[in-house]
Amino acid sequence: xxxxxxxxxxxxxxxxxxxxxxxxxxxxxxxxxxxxxxxxxxxxxxxxxxxxxxxxxxxxxxxxxxxxxxxxxxxxxxxxxxxxxxxxxxxxxxxxxxxxxxxxxxxxxxxxxxxxxxxxxxxxxxxxxxxxxxxxxxxxxxxxxxxxxxxxxxxxxxxxxxxxxxxxxxxxxxxxxxxxxxxxxxxxxxxxxxxxxxxxxxxxxxxxxxxxxxxxxxxxxxxxxxxxxxxxxxxxxxxxxxxxxxxxxxxxxxxxxxxxxxxxxxxxxxxxxxxxxxxxxxxxxxxxxxxxxxxxxxxxxxxxxxxxxxxxxxxxxxxxxxxxxxxxx
Amino acid sequence: xxxxxxxxxxxxxxxxxxxxxxxxxxxxxxxxxxxxxxxxxxxxxxxxxxxxxxxxxxxxxxxxxxxxxxxxxxxxxxxxxxxxxxxxxxxxxxxxxxxxxxxxxxxxxxxxxxxxxxxxxxxxxxxxxxxxxxxxxxxxxxxxxxxxxxxxxxxxxxxxxxxxxxxxxxxxxxxxxxxxxxxxxxxxxxxxxxxxxxxxxxxxxxxxxxxxxxxxxxxxxxxxxxxxxxxxxxxxxxxxxxxxxxxxxxxxxxxxx
Numbered sequence: 001x002x003x004x005x006x007x008x009x010x011x012x013x014x015x016x017x018x019x020x021x022x023x024x025x026x027x028x029x030x031x032x033x034x035x036x037x038x039x040x041x042x043x044x045x046x047x048x049x050x051x052x053x054x055x056x057x058x059x060x061x062x063x064x065x066x067x068x069x070x071x072x073x074x075x076x077x078x079x080x081x082x083x084x085x086x087x088x089x090x091x092x093x094x095x096x097x098x099x100x101x102x103x104x105x106x107x108x109x110x111x112x113x114x115x116x117x118x119x120x121x122x123x124x125x126x127x128x129x130x131x132x133x134x135x136x137x138x139x140x141x142x143x144x145x146x147x148x149x150x151x152x153x154x155x156x157x158x159x160x161x162x163x164x165x166x167x168x169x170x171x172x173x174x175x176x177x178x179x180x181x182x183x184x185x186x187x188x189x190x191x192x193x194x195x196x197x198x199x200x201x202x203x204x205x206x207x208x209x210x211x212x213x214x215x216x217x218x219x220x221x222x223x224x225x226x227x228x229x230x231x232x233x234x235x236x237x238x239x240x241x242x243x244x245x246x247x248x249x250x251x252x253x254x255x256x257x258x259x260x261x262x263x264x265x266x267x268x269x270x271x272x273x274x275x276x277x278x279x280x281x282x283x284x285x286x287x288x289x290x291x292x293x294x295x296x297x298x299x300x301x302x303x304x305x306x307x308x309x310x311x312x313x314x315x316x317x318x319x320x321x322x323x324x325x326x327x328x329x
Numbered sequence: 330x331x332x333x334x335x336x337x338x339x340x341x342x343x344x345x346x347x348x349x350x351x352x353x354x355x356x357x358x359x360x361x362x363x364x365x366x367x368x369x370x371x372x373x374x375x376x377x378x379x380x381x382x383x384x385x386x387x388x389x390x391x392x393x394x395x396x397x398x399x400x401x402x403x404x405x406x407x408x409x410x411x412x413x414x415x416x417x418x419x420x421x422x423x424x425x426x427x428x429x430x431x432x433x434x435x436x437x438x439x440x441x442x443x444x445x446x447x448x449x450x451x452x453x454x455x456x457x458x459x460x461x462x463x464x465x466x467x468x469x470x471x472x473x474x475x476x477x478x479x480x481x482x483x484x485x486x487x488x489x490x491x492x493x494x495x496x497x498x499x500x501x502x503x504x505x506x507x508x509x510x511x512x513x514x515x516x517x518x519x520x521x522x523x524x525x526x527x528x529x530x531x532x533x534x535x536x537x538x539x540x541x542x543x544x545x546x547x548x549x550x551x552x553x554x555x556x557x558x559x560x561x562x563x564x565x566x567x568x569x570x571x572x573x574x575x576x577x578x579x580x581x582x583x584x585x586x
Contacts, residue, residue, distance in 0.1 A: 086421035088348070
């Protein structure tokens, strides 16, 4: 079964199309990422999927329930971790989870068992009776993920799960997301504007920009699609090597920089042994081989003509102003 | 969705109580303010002021002031409880509540139940302070009636707070409500001075102030003096509660987060 089905979804705010005719689906147990800059329409999409915003056009089904006609069934099937913090910091970790569990109608025995389970899953069991106002940013985020899992949701939404966290904390959160996906067999839809995050976590990635999904595929495929891998080699006689590889059609480009030979190739990992063998057969000494894979950053650049960071600076202010004017309606 | 969930009402009530008990500075502030009112205002006016009307003979200003101060505390803390939706919106917690599979009506009722309870607790603490100043209620029955009046005032104003909070985008509206709604309601309620012998334009404003009936009702049951018959006070307050609960639930159900 498909955990999420989105067909020709459009959301307009005063004539502005925040989400413009997008379609995608998320399979059971899959981690699907929507990757794009701020204001691309990621959060709007999540808000529609979580029934807090109504779609203008299109069909949206979560766990088989239509968001328009069965919002309550949708709400029971999903867990959400919002972009902004949504904990009550005057309550303890356990109290926040207990509050949530009661709202979702869980009985006492189940609540107790599940609170222990999810707190241990995110590594906060020792801090369970501490008031949330004494938690660090990373701990809050982990508690929110735990809360999103409390009521055994079938689908979990993570809206920018590591926004504003330091590198170390981000890695911890990623580990937790991966392990819960495996242990709970839960479908996860996450939005992010971090390339590395989408790359590390997602089975499939949809690149979204200005309300449109440009492409959906596995991260590896996306990267193979745009870029050639770059192999750099330090050799005893690089000039000789250039001549040797000139005949191969999988070598798209060869350049010599600072004594290093750079080769743009397809499927670089398979080509390293070939190149090394070739060098040795021709008695060229190989001192160093390095392979750089294209990143999703390159993919984004390929599809939009801009890097995601450029986008950040120029449009962030404009978008936040636009958001504010929507909210004022 | 349309059903009322008692579990949801209970858990919202529980949250209100827990956070109330933990906010020590708020509790102290709520007790200190009426203490100053009684100790300075009450004692100060008591010695220099005598009520002219025969009905009020034998009542000193301190006694007169106590139901007014209770009304004031009820108004402030219940409006704040309703407006606390703004804080929840600001700190994001409102979203957590709004995506739960629980009807909006249950959410409003839970907030009203919690706000009403903490409000009554504060009113009772004022009553205790007043008791230290020599204030006495006539008996068990009037204490019980006072509790009902407190509950009605609490429910009505929490509902009003919810209604305002649902229409406001952020915290900026709070000061406006404070200055243009809460303060006039307090000053016009007859909490500080009697309704007798005031000019008619002021009287009109006081008559449309719902808190007037609350304070007058409490004076009736606590002191045996009142401007309106007690039945009128009760009727107006009950009507006020119904209107505010309906309005609050309606506006809250329409609001987006």
